[in-house]
Amino acid sequence: MRPSSSEALGRALSHAAWAQWTSLGVLGDTRQPESRCIDPEALIWLTFASGGAIDARLVDAARAWLALNGHLISVHRLRNTFGEGGTALENAISALGRPVDANRARIKTTVKATEPDPMAPANLAIRLRLLMDAGSRSEVARFLLTWPGAGVDAQHVAAAAAFAKRNVNDILLSFVKAGVVHEVWAGNRRVFSADKDRWCGFLGIQLQDLPGYVPWTGLFRSATRILGWLEAYRSSDTSLYLRSSSARDLVDAVRPDLVSCGIEVPDVRRHPAESFLEPFDAMVAEVAETTAPHGV
Numbered sequence: 692m693r694p695s696s697s698e699a700l701g702r703a704l705s706h707a708a709w710a711q712w713t714s715l716g717v718l719g720d721t722r723q724p725e726s727r728c729i730d731p732e733a734l735i736w737l738t739f740a741s742g743g744a745i746d747a748r749l750v751d752a753a754r755a756w757l758a759l760n761g762h763l764i765s766v767h768r769l770r771n772t773f774g775e776g777g778t779a780l781e782n783a784i785s786a787l788g789r790p791v792d793a794n795r796a797r798i799k800t801t802v803k804a805t806e807p808d809p810m811a812p813a814n815l816a817i818r819l820r821l822l823m824d825a826g827s828r829s830e831v832a833r834f835l836l837t838w839p840g841a842g843v844d845a846q847h848v849a850a851a852a853a854f855a856k857r858n859v860n861d862i863l864l865s866f867v868k869a870g871v872v873h874e875v876w877a878g879n880r881r882v883f884s885a886d887k888d889r890w891c892g893f894l895g896i897q898l899q900d901l902p903g904y905v906p907w908t909g910l911f912r913s914a915t916r917i918l919g920w921l922e923a924y925r926s927s928d929t930s931l932y933l934r935s936s937s938a939r940d941l942v943d944a945v946r947p948d949l950v951s952c953g954i955e956v957p958d959v960r961r962h963p964a965e966s967f968l969e970p971f972d973a974m975v976a977e978v979a980e981t982t983a984p985h986g987v
Contacts, residue, residue, distance in 0.1 A: 700918045700921065703914070703980070704918065704982055708737055715817070716759075716804055717749070717752045717755075717803075725985065725986070727813060727902050728816065728837045728904060729813050730908065732764065735757070736779075737911040739779045740779035755803070758804075759806065760806060763817055765825045771854070830854065831859055831863065834852055835884065837901060837902060842883055844880050851906065853908070870886070871886050871893075903985070906952055910981065914978050932965060934965075939967060942959065942974070954981060957970035
């Protein structure tokens with residue numbers, strides 16, 4: 692297990708947060724923009740609940756952005772994204788629509804928050820929320836427009852949108868009636884896909900300008916969990932055998948999220964004992980690469 696693994700993953704998470712907040716309207720120094728579609732609630736989770744992985748200056752700037760642009764955030768979806776309530780969730784919610792207090796006024800000298808540019812491809816979620824709402828309808832549209840695969844069922848869409856399946860199913864059927872979503876039956880499953888040409892015509896963009904899809908909530912959650920594991924073992928004198936056993940447990944826990952991101956996850960059965968740490972290192976490197984900003 693390379694000592695640099697935690698440093699690389701930590702940098703990737705920090706750079707991802709800066710790049711995405713900058714795209715949304717935080718003014719700061721970022722070397723590379725993010726071209727893939729940003730999920731605002733997932734980004735808020737990373738900023739407030741990642742356990743110190745994010746620069747404190749950026750956390751302050753995020754609070755300023757939320758105070759200015761809170762109407763673009765779904766509190767219901769934010770709660771679903773955070774899962775269990777807690778201090779991190781309450782800190783994020785308390786920042787919505789609230790003026791920045793005097794103790795944070797110093798942030799104005801270095802990093803300021805503005806309204807996001809809805810025409811930036813990575814900000815497709817913001818544009819759809821301005822057109823519809825900051826709730827389930829815009830999130831269903833965002834997922835279908837950026838999803839690169841074939842048709843998906845309502846349960847898949849609901850999981851990605853972080854809203855109840857019944858609500859999402861009603862929205863999908865209304866989109867079908869409006870002629871902007873197609874439905875077909877695959878066996879006993881009803882699957883849906885966006886008429887992207889029609890959507891793009893309405894939005895005034897080219898099909899190739901639609902941003903790429905990333906399941907950010909799962910990626911951020913897994914990446915921060917892996918980072919915590921790496922930091923815990925960084926200076927530990929635990930034997931390689933015990934580290935590899937712990938790494939297997941970790942991989943089993945994050946496997947579904949990483950697979951959904953297209954990341955190759957090692958098969959624990961093919962790499963016995965300490966030999967598992969080599970493919971584990973390769974997986975961590977791929978997680979860092981996927982997390983880091985992908986510029987235009």
